[in-house]
Structure formats: C-alpha cells, structure tokens
Amino acid sequence: MPQTTIYAAPRIGEQTPPAVATHELARLFGRSAALAGVSLSVERGAVVALLGPNGAGKTTLLRIVATALRPSFGSAEVDGIDVARRPDLVRGRIGYLSHATGLYDDLTAAENLRFAASMLGLPDGAASVDRALGEVGLTVDARRRVRGFSAGMRHRLALARLLLARLELVLLDEPHATLDADGMLLVDDVIGRWKAAGSTVLIASHQADRVSRLADGWARLDNGLLSEIGGNGVTALESARVGQPAMAGA
Amino acid sequence: MTGLRADAAIALAIARKDALAELRGRQIAGSTLFFATLVLLLFGFALGPDARRLAEAAPGLLWLAIVFGSLLVVARLHQQEAEDDALEVLVRYPVERHAIYLGKLLAGIGAVGVLGAVLLPVVGILYGIPLLPAWPALVATLVLGTIGLAAVGTFYAGVTVRMQAREVMLPLLMLPIVAPLLLACVKATAAAVSGNPLGDLAAWVQLLVVFDVVMVVAGAATYGHLLEE
Numbered sequence: 001m002p003q004t005t006i007y008a009a010p011r012i013g014e015q016t017p018p019a020v021a022t023h024e025l026a027r028l029f030g031r032s033a034a035l036a037g038v039s040l041s042v043e044r045g046a047v048v049a050l051l052g053p054n055g056a057g058k059t060t061l062l063r064i065v066a067t068a069l070r071p072s073f074g075s076a077e078v079d080g081i082d083v084a085r086r087p088d089l090v091r092g093r094i095g096y097l098s099h100a101t102g103l104y105d106d107l108t109a110a111e112n113l114r115f116a117a118s119m120l121g122l123p124d125g126a127a128s129v130d131r132a133l134g135e136v137g138l139t140v141d142a143r144r145r146v147r148g149f150s151a152g153m154r155h156r157l158a159l160a161r162l163l164l165a166r167l168e169l170v171l172l173d174e175p176h177a178t179l180d181a182d183g184m185l186l187v188d189d190v191i192g193r194w195k196a197a198g199s200t201v202l203i204a205s206h207q208a209d210r211v212s213r214l215a216d217g218w219a220r221l222d223n224g225l226l227s228e229i230g231g232n233g234v235t236a237l238e239s240a241r242v243g244q245p246a247m248a249g250a
Numbered sequence: 251m252t253g254l255r256a257d258a259a260i261a262l263a264i265a266r267k268d269a270l271a272e273l274r275g276r277q278i279a280g281s282t283l284f285f286a287t288l289v290l291l292l293f294g295f296a297l298g299p300d301a302r303r304l305a306e307a308a309p310g311l312l313w314l315a316i317v318f319g320s321l322l323v324v325a326r327l328h329q330q331e332a333e334d335d336a337l338e339v340l341v342r343y344p345v346e347r348h349a350i351y352l353g354k355l356l357a358g359i360g361a362v363g364v365l366g367a368v369l370l371p372v373v374g375i376l377y378g379i380p381l382l383p384a385w386p387a388l389v390a391t392l393v394l395g396t397i398g399l400a401a402v403g404t405f406y407a408g409v410t411v412r413m414q415a416r417e418v419m420l421p422l423l424m425l426p427i428v429a430p431l432l433l434a435c436v437k438a439t440a441a442a443v444s445g446n447p448l449g450d451l452a453a454w455v456q457l458l459v460v461f462d463v464v465m466v467v468a469g470a471a472t473y474g475h476l477l478e479e
Contacts, residue, residue, distance in 0.1 A: 066342060091343065102336040102337075103334055104267065104330060111267075111270065116343075119340075
C-alpha cells in the first residue's frame with residue numbers, strides 16, 4: 001500500500017525541487033553506454049518531449065526515472081528524492097507506460113485494472129476501474145480476457161492503468177505506437193488532461209511533429225548524450241555537456 | 251490501514267490474481283498433475299508387484315512426485331510475470347517487497363497443496379498403504395512440506411525469473427536446498443503410515459517447522475532485492 005508521506009512545504013526563499021532532475025546520468029549495458037552522462041531538469045507541471053533516434057537512450061532514461069532500472073553512474077531525482085536510493089518514496093507518484101504493457105493475459109480487462117487498484121491501495125477501486133475503462137473506450141470489453149485483445153487495445157488498457165490514480169509524474173514511452181488514429185487522439189487528450197491537472201509528463205517518441213504539438217519543451221538525445229534542448233519546462237543543468245560525447249564509446 | 255494489514259491485503263491480492271489466472275488458463279494444474287501421477291505410475295512399474303516393497307517406497311515416491319511437481323508450479327507462477335514484462339509493473343507498485351513474496355508464496359502453497367492433496371490418495375491406492383488411520387499426521391506433514399517447498403521454490407523462481415535458462419537453473423538451485431525437507435517429509439510420512447513405531451514422528455515434524463520458518467523469513471527478507479533489475 002502507498003505510504004502516506006507528509007512533505008514540509010518549502011519555506012520562503014527556499015526553492016522547490018524540479019519534478020525531475022538528472023545529474024551526469026549514465027547506464028552501461030555490458031561495455032556499451034545507453035546513457036553517457038545526461039544532466040537535465042524538468043519543471044513541475046511541464047510536458048516535455050524526449051526525442052532522438054533508436055538507441056539514443058530515451059527509454060533507458062525513462063526506466064531509470066521510473067525506478068525500473070538502476071543507473072550505473074550519476075543520479076536521477078524526482079521531487080528532489082534520489083530514485084535509486086529511495087525508490088519506495090517515489091513509486092506511488094510515478095506512472096510509467098512502456099513498450100510492454102505488463103498485463104495478465106488470462107485475466108479480463110476489468111480484473112487487470114482491479115488488481116492494479118489493489119496494489120495502488122485505492123479505496124474506491126471498483127469505481128476507479130469503471131471510470132478508467134470508460135476513459136479509454138474499453139467499457140464494452142471490460143469482461144473480455146486480455147489474451148484476445150489487439151495490440152492497440154492492450155495499449156489502451158495499459159493507459160487506463162495510469163488513469164486509476166492521481167499521478168504527479170507520468171512517463172510515456174512511445175505512447176502513440178500501435179494505436180489507430182482514434183487511439184492517438186485519445187492519448188493526446190489524456191496528456192492534455194494530465195497537463196491541466198498539474199502533472200508533469202515526459203514523453204519519449206519518434207513522432208517529433210505529434211509530440212511537439214503537445215509538449216512545452218523538448219530535449220534531444222543522441223548516443224546517450226543530450227544533444228539539443230529547447231522550449232519551456234526543460235533545462236540543461238550547469239554541469240551538462242550538451243552535445244559533447246564525454247563517455248562515448250565507454 | 252496498518253502496515254501489517256496492508257501487507258496482508260497486498261499478498262492476498264497477488265495470490266488471488268495468480269489463482270484466478272490459473273483457474274482461467276489451467277496451465278499448471280493439468281500438466282503438473284499428469285506429470286506427477288505419471289512419475290508415481292512409472293516408479294510403481296519399475297518396483298514390480300511386490301506389495302511390501304511398494305509400501306516401503308511409497309513415502310519417498312510420494313514426496314519425489316510432489317517435489318518434481320512443485321518445480322513446475324513455482325516456475326509457472328513466475329513465468330506469467332515474465333510474459334509481457336508484468337514483473338516490471340509488479341515491482342514498481344508502491345508496496346513492500348516482502349508482501350510480494352508472501353503473495354507469491356500463498357499462491358505457491360495453494361497450488362502445491364492441491365497437488366499433494368491429489369497425490370496422497372493416489373499413492374494410497376497405487377501402493378496399497380493405509381492412509382485413514384494416520385490422516386492427522388499425514389495432513390500435518392503435507393501442510394508443512396507444502397509450505398517449505400513453496401517457500402524455497404518462490405525464492406528461487408524469483409532468482410531465475412529473468413534468466414534465459416530458467417527452466418534448467420530452477421531445479422539446479424532448488425533441489426539441493428530442499429534435500430533436508432524431502433528427507434524430513436519422507437521420514438515423517440513413513441512414521442505416520444507405520445504407526446510411529448520408533449516415536450520419531452515429532453522430531454521430523456519439528457525439523458519441518460524450523461525449516462519452514464527459516465525459509466519463509468529468509469525469502470521475505472531477500473526476495474525484493476532479487477526482483478530489482
């Protein structure tokens with residue numbers, strides 16, 4: 001169950017930590033560096049697009065922030081909390097939609113969400129499930145087993161899982177992939193609602209045109225390094241080596 | 251909700267999810283029961299028609315069949331988490347790690363318990379051993395043996411779940427650790443069906459209790475670290 005943690009309000013003159021900050025963040029897989037020292041900061045409530053080609057390090061960055069992967073070097077913080085040291089303090093606030101949907105094929109759509117609601121400790125689990133299924137257009141498929149779902153339906157159901165609880169930080173990895181035109185519009189709409197609710201959203205995507213319309217700012221990764229940054233809501237930290245391959249080939 | 255009650259609720263939710271998935275998919279029950287029964291039949295054929303010989307071997311064969319079956323059970327319970335990376339989603343829920351272990355353990359106890367409950371009468375019939383007079387001791391041994399097997403199996407299934415060769419690694423890691431449990435279960439079962447002539451049943455049951463407590467505590471304390479990538 002998520003532990004209720006009370007955080008002290010910042011005092012006058014005290015700066016609120018950014019929603020996400022990475023400091024020289026690096027992750028090695030064997031001898032190759034998926035991330036080679038990325039330092040950036042994302043403001044609270046901002047929608048930021050992470051752009052870049054395959055293998056740029058976008059997914060690795062999201063997985064580290066989501067506490068699904070530990071960094072090899074450097075650190076990542078959510079609301080000023082180091083995610084590798086205290087993942088327990090941030091997991092309840094983060095929603096992560098990855099390439100894999102993480103659904104149970106032998107359960108129905110509603111049962112998958114009810115299980116997620118139980119794990120999130122939601123007091124009104126059944127109501128939340130019905131609402132989330134409705135929001136992604138799966139109400140009529142609520143009692144169908146996920147095994148028979150198309151890739152797009154599975155993606156919608158995984159998105160519905162993120163809609164069960166109020167999230168402070170949403171991490172989306174290729175959220176438009178496998179979706180038809182209606183599904184893509186649905187994702188755009190949900191991102192807009194998260195933004196309106198004050199959630200911070202990080203979107204890794206190849207669809208630069210589409211996510212640029214949704215995002216306040218963007219950061220481009222190349223070969224595990226920050227190569228460009230622009231717009232609002234995202235800044236390279238002072239220590240960032242934008243476009244300098246400090247660890248390339250590590 | 252207090253921490254203990256919250257952990258219990260999480261563990262029950264996981265066990266319920268696993269049970270529901272199994273009842274729907276029936277991926278464990280059919281194959282495991284068939285396999286374990288086949289083991290008993292084949293050993294029966296190998297030992298021949300000598301009734302006394304069969305009765306003497308029955309406790310050992312019963313527990314070998316349960317151990318082999320439990321390997322399939324715990325592997326399958328974790329395999330469903332590996333499909334479509336459900337494990338990564340499970341691990342990122344804001345819950346205590348030991349609650350995840352206890353949930354998986356409960357599901358394992360249920361599945362191995364059903365296996366044992368089916369195999370016990372099968373052994374009684376195939377090998378001609380009297381079960382009814384000894385049923386309290388047999389049930390106690392079955393319960394304790396099931397908990398121990400599920401505790402060790404759940405732990406090592408967590409160790410191997412991300413491995414490519416998990417089907418090979420699970421028995422290699424698990425079988426040496428359950429050797430004392432297997433010995434105690436066989437001895438306790440033999441003592442129970444023979445009317446406990448040596449008076450050693452209580453000692454074997456005590457060993458089973460200690461084994462279970464140690465394995466459950468160790469599993470709960472360490473399982474969460476295994477799941478982190």
